[in-house]
Amino acid sequence: MANRTIIPFGPQHPVLPEPIHLDLVLEDEKVVEAIPNVGFVHRGLELLCQKKSFQDMVLVAERICGICSLIHGVGFVQGIEKVMNLEVPERALFLRVFWGELSRIHSHILWLGLAADAIGFESLFMHSWRVREMVLDIFEETTGGRVIFDAVKVGGVRKDISKETFTRIMKQLDKVEEEYKQIAEVFIKDFTIIHRWSNVGVLSKENAAKLGAVGPTLRASGIKSDTRMLKYGAYEKIDFEPIVEHTCDCYARSLVRVKEVYQSFDIIRQCYNKISEGEIETKVTGFPTGEFFSRVEQPRGEVIYYVKGNGTKFLDRFRVRTPTFANIPPLLQMLAGCDLADVPAIIISIDPCISCTER
């Protein structure tokens, strides 16, 4: 047996903008074990529910993460609405799906850029982010914010989109899709990318199921699972099939995301065709009493919210299980046995969001 060495990875590392620390146990160049350590940016947001009213908590929930902010808000208000038995207008539900899928597009393109950057493909990174910028412009126009939208509230949404604006945005999105198609081709076909990601970080179907992977990480291991299939909110009226890949490696995970962006464009078009005129919010009276587990699908996977109200304006308990947290055990499994040089590519491949994980 070769001598074992421990190499610290992170919390500051060039490929990751966020702090996660791993102790990599090496035998020569091979990783035998990875010991994770998170908690560098813990903010204690969950406890804040006892100090902020449940309506203000939406704003806090949105700030759990800077990328999937809107969907965090949706997960939280969905829980509160179920507890309070609120009937949310259909238009609001469709707008939530519209912004949610737009968030997925922006998150996935952001990831594609970061992943390209992690393997040293700088120009592709720049081009991905150029396309993402067009999506952020749509966000700013419709909600007022670029990454933190504050667009959802308990009982509905805060902002409406007029018919003309919606039609114009759909035309704009066609243009975004055209631009995206070009860079997506690169992610599917490019020699460097296929060479770098194929057979790297393999997570078998059994392990993915056993260790509880979620989101694209799970679907890239050949398991057809997507929380949107629960048909929450307006997804009830939307047809889609989860995207599944079977090669279980980093390349498969990137393919799932590349294809999910197309799927999101499709869902947005369905939204545009099916959305009806009407109210965007219901009046909220009284305070939540009871508890609920709310599950929604984020770009990174399934997120679970637990809310418990006690009949006052403050909640008793608020708990979030974020997708990256669920994906850390599968990540450790992928790291065991890989080369040291593959570690950054593998970590990036689960799309880690540490600020989510540490709330």
Place this chain on the structure above:
Amino acid sequence: MSDILTMCKIVLSSLRKKTACQMYPVKPAKFYKNSRGHIALEPAKCILCTLCAKRCPTGAIEVDRTKGVWQINRFKCILCNECVHSCRPVALSMENQYAAPSANKDIETHNVEIKKPAAKPVAPGESAENS
């Protein structure tokens, strides 16, 4: 199946295109009607009702009714728009331009004229001070 020409095509074609950046600050930043930049107060319209301070989730606004002072800590403000919604006399508005950077964490103070409430009875201590 794999090739390197796809990326070459993108890179070469972008050589002919204009820059994708906004070239700020040479060109002014572009905003939309909805863009949330900073909160502005119109002191003449404010009636010091303190609703904005009560609704603000971060406690960025402080209103002193007796002294006629309206204060905002821009470093605490998260631009959520709650105060604008809660202000009945529409004294607050959300402006598009971002708040200017500052080296000190100052609190911005506006003096607001204390208007006498028309018919509403006022608490005894307050009325003595107001008149």
